[in-house]
Amino acid sequence: MAATHTDKAFEQDLRNLREKLLAMGAKVETLIAQSTKALTDRDSSLAEQVVGADREVNRLEVDIDDLCRRILALRQPAASDLRLITTALKIVTDLERIGDLAVNIAERAMDLNQVPPLAPYYVDTPKLAELAQQQVKKALDAFVSGDAAKAEDVLKGDDLLDALFLKIFNELLAYMMEDSRNIRRATALMFIAKHLERIGDHALNVAEMVIYMVRGKDVRHPRSRDLE
């Protein structure tokens, strides 16, 4: 991206767009970390912060959509610019969903903080949260640096999340079978694990769009494509 646009105002619009997306990405990364910390530290006021901060993520989503529509209408972007704008329009939805999922985790944490913990260290939930957060971070880094290889790493990394989710799932199932009084807490933790696994899926979507943005090649749903 050495050459800059002859039209400086267009250049500024594109820079704004990248910066806003980055700000939104940083925000949702923080929310994932905070929501999990609210659980492990049993910190309900932190959980409330997460719930409140979601408004900021929503505002950024609307802002970015608006900016994209304006660029499409006024600049008729082509080639890499067009791919950047269509990518932005799609990943903003994934980022907003990640924010919502962090809020869901925080709400579950608030419930769980009312009762004694089910198990020490909340099984592998913190590890899963860390993995999910890393995936989001890596996908956003790939977006900012236009690095398709890094985005491919995210695609590969998703298996780790899925495997860990399955492990947690089985472990929580065992707690439930052991003692029916565990069911309520184990179910809440299972929801949290599912939300984290879902966050990983959204990171994957972002990574796929980044590959499209960089290479102009759509890598989604390779098997469905064979059916055509």
Place this chain on the structure above:
Amino acid sequence: MPLSSATPRNKMEARELTLRYGSKVAIKQVSLAIPEHKVTALIGPSGCGKSTFLRSLNRMNDLIPGASHDGMVFLDGRSIHDRALDVVDLRRRVGMVFQKSNPFPKSIFENVAYGLRVGGLKDKTKLAARVEKSLRGAALWDEVKDRLEESALGLSGGQQQRLCIARALAVEPEVLLMDEPASALDPIATAKIEELIHELKATYTIAIVTHNMQQAARVSDRTAFFYMGELVECGATEQIFTNPHEKRTEDYVTGKFG
């Protein structure tokens, strides 16, 4: 993306075409095919050679003093520089529409009939039929059918341009070359010309030079990008505007030049 089963035939083809005006090289070693019943758009900044290339397809450059060429241009597989080939006939088969509409100071009817009369057609009924067919082909008939004897200069700019297209169609060409056909028109007249281009490609093969990249994107099947006399890249229009392979094409279509 639908894959067409048959690759279209190349109606025209330039092979390593170089064209000079005196010692100045206007286009260098350009090899480009113009597929039949498709619209090929030629884009690039001013002075890139796109209009020169277009004009070389019906030897209009022959009229410029000092112009010379190397390389070949084929029409239906036959060299257009073949000594046995009649240039007048070449220009009938490969017609041209210019940036500025240039109707003759005659009636609407006579503007379209002119080429036919020059070609020796005298039969009044046949003449009238061909004029009507050409005006219909240029989507102008309904607007002018009741005033065919009025001066062409009384038409609006967009109508004049469609009249020039009708005039080009009257002699039943096979290829239409268009040099910025809509650059002097308002958006509505431009839309009419673009719609007309869509209709015409079923019958004709079209090559169009345009400075308006959105127009190239809208009307063409293939786009060729020229820069400093060279053909940088040619591909399906969708590919050129969403994912060009060459850095210079990318810079041009995203507006990163100069």
